Amino acid sequence: MKNITSLIFAAVFAVVLLWWVSLPSKPATVVISENASAKQIAEMLYGANTISSRTLFRAAVKLSGRSKSLKAGTYFIPARTSIFGIIRMLSSGRGTYIKVTIPEGFTAREIADTLSAKGIINKDKFLQMVSEKDLEGYLFPDTYYFDRNLPEQVIVDKMLREFEKNFTHPMQKRAVELNMGKKKIVTLASLIEKEAVLPGERAHISGVFYNRLKKGWMLESCATVQYALGQHKTTLTYKDTKVNSPFNTYRCYGLPPGPICNPGRDSINAALYPEQTEDMFFVAAGSGTHVFSRYFSEHIINKIKNKKKKNQAR
Numbered sequence: 001m002k003n004i005t006s007l008i009f010a011a012v013f014a015v016v017l018l019w020w021v022s023l024p025s026k027p028a029t030v031v032i033s034e035n036a037s038a039k040q041i042a043e044m045l046y047g048a049n050t051i052s053s054r055t056l057f058r059a060a061v062k063l064s065g066r067s068k069s070l071k072a073g074t075y076f077i078p079a080r081t082s083i084f085g086i087i088r089m090l091s092s093g094r095g096t097y098i099k100v101t102i103p104e105g106f107t108a109r110e111i112a113d114t115l116s117a118k119g120i121i122n123k124d125k126f127l128q129m130v131s132e133k134d135l136e137g138y139l140f141p142d143t144y145y146f147d148r149n150l151p152e153q154v155i156v157d158k159m160l161r162e163f164e165k166n167f168t169h170p171m172q173k174r175a176v177e178l179n180m181g182k183k184k185i186v187t188l189a190s191l192i193e194k195e196a197v198l199p200g201e202r203a204h205i206s207g208v209f210y211n212r213l214k215k216g217w218m219l220e221s222c223a224t225v226q227y228a229l230g231q232h233k234t235t236l237t238y239k240d241t242k243v244n245s246p247f248n249t250y251r252c253y254g255l256p257p258g259p260i261c262n263p264g265r266d267s268i269n270a271a272l273y274p275e276q277t278e279d280m281f282f283v284a285a286g287s288g289t290h291v292f293s294r295y296f297s298e299h300i301i302n303k304i305k306n307k308k309k310k311n312q313a314r
Helices: 002-022 038-047 054-064 082-091 110-116 122-131 152-166 169-177 183-196 199-215 221-229 264-273 296-313
Strands: 027-031 075-079 097-101 141-148 280-287 288-294
Touching: 027 038, 038 054, 054 082, 075 082, 075 141, 110 122, 122 152, 122 288, 141 152, 169 183, 169 264, 183 221, 183 264, 199 264, 199 280, 280 296, 288 296
Parallel strands: none
Antiparallel strands: 027 075, 097 141, 280 288
């Protein structure tokens, strides 16, 4: 009796082992197109060496009753996944999505670099689309889950929808109350996003910008100079502030012609609800803080103090 049991166990083990060895030994990524039939999906899977038999796959799909449940998407199929395991994966729709976090204040170029590095977009196509449609400022910073091989337009549309979702009707109404409009608010928010480091200072910086706009002063935002230069510099020179660009608020009055980055919701709120202040100036004081002042003479003193502090720290 023991010998028979041992023989049965050995036979079952051999069958399982043979089945295991017959499964594809390498992982694969497979793109299932929209409205693909079970026959077409079988061809895709067979071409990617994830199944050994197209006929067996189609029979298994029919047997499982999931012929109409297989969903389009990009799927990462681990090595030695069975046919039924693949069917469960495709019918669940849980494809291979890439998690991407776009921080507040990223420019369109920085977003393109991030997405391109993860193999999601063609960088040149993405930037061309953003440039042609003037979308800087409206690519909402958030954490996204993108499928591979999506057209650049789909990626852009997703980010624009997030912007519209976050720039609510009350926000639009408030922008009208301020005689600013959406574009001006987003442009101002982009300056606040780049200038503010500490969240608690956003509204104060916004208040300073509003004061300067009301008096017809130049905004003199270093962040706009960085954008005009097309590169980040730790320290700007006097020559840098003279760069010939409509975005340079050291040369041009009022807001720049458009956003200089893609601001987050908090900076947009700061642009909509500035702090009531008499301050007209601010200067970076280290560790992300700023020193604010009402008069130019105070501002000069603060700049000198800040410069001495920097020199002592070296």
